[in-house]
Amino acid sequence: MSPRIDYPQRHPDSSFRPIGDEGGLVVLPGKAEVKVLNPAAITIFGLLDGAHSLDQIVDKVTGDFDVSRETAMADLRSFIGELASQGMLAGGGAERQEQT
């Protein structure tokens, strides 16, 4: 099953936690590295639940951070592309990756 890009969903095995105002951490079993995200990115990661559309996520980001709608949408698409390429979205395969 391919991921629904209009309602993106983080990998169901991932765990994440915002930390203070600095951003947050994301871990995925089978991945050697813990991913460190900035505040906007960790907010977005929390919204990738398959229930929020790209537009709704951009609404939230532009409300919370000082960024234009166009920039936010472009950044969001590129962030989601990056997560997908790292196997961190649902349905993107890579259920269990090689240990490093």
Add this chain to the structure above:
Amino acid sequence: MGDQGQGKTAYRSMVETAFAQSVPLSAQFEITYRCNHLCTFCYNSPTGQRELRTPQIFDILKKVSDFGVLYLTLTGGEPLCHRDFYKIAGEVRRLGMALRIYSNGYLMSDPKVVEKIMALKPLEVEISLHGARPESHEALTKIKGSFDKTVQAIELLSRAGQKVNLKCPITRHNQDELFEVRKIADKYGYYVTFDPVITPKDDGDTGPLSLRPDDAFFTRYWEEDYIKLHDGRLPPRANHCAPEGTEAVCGAARTGFTLDPYGNMFPCVAFRRKIGNLLEIDKIEDIWGDSPVLAQVRGLGVDARDKLNKREDGKYFTFCMGVAETQLGDPLAIYPQAETNARAVRQAYELLKIEDESGKKSA
């Protein structure tokens, strides 16, 4: 917007923030004191009270998850001896927490068990290995056949592609076979942590300390063997739970906490001052900020750091307030084990001519 750059620096800075702001990233949950081993040094001290029932464990896990804990370790006792282990571990995952399992590995020698473990997608499984041969391992566990079962578990987990860390507390039984233990770990491509600290029992009984190797061993270990066993890495000069240079000696009451099978919450697995019982509170937030015990323990962590900083050899100490309290009745008292280790670590740094702050070699 995206990734702030990976690598140790970004992660370390995040961990330091969590430490400074007392954001607990991890929790250990001793879900039962039941066990299929009889390790002579085991620190567990069951009180005879009734252990939590599974719905109560679920209720507590929900509170822990709502509080924002990222890494949840299921331990014990032997967590796999809990009859609802898989349900509980599944709930940890369902709540979105990253799962770690501490186990003696005995039951994981069964491929069906490993299959069920893999389905839980644990971030990490930590297996205790007490020697490189049955005689030494079983001198501690007192269970015949336990060495072969544990090694078999390691083999199966490795074949399944599970990330595993091996743990080897150093005792008189295994002190002469650490390199062979390392060989077993190497065979499966796993990391092994040698733990030089044997703690008293949680109830204060110092019996386990008799299994501690003697000072001559530790001098050799810190000065020579540690570096060889750890691929050239230098001995630690700070507790693993407190980044070097932070204001407190350890992460107790800051970066994590421990829960026992009765629902009691403690600042750390080794520092058993009761903070409260999670069955009796609605939210962990209600006690994390205001608990006098937590405030006291956080303050003690700073006092201990200050005390060590005033010592000429203070920067060579790894120091556990819990061990100090159980062993000497004072969490700030310098216990002999810590002093011996610090002396040997210092010597190691001096022998290698390592400059103190940078960790760089000066010659």
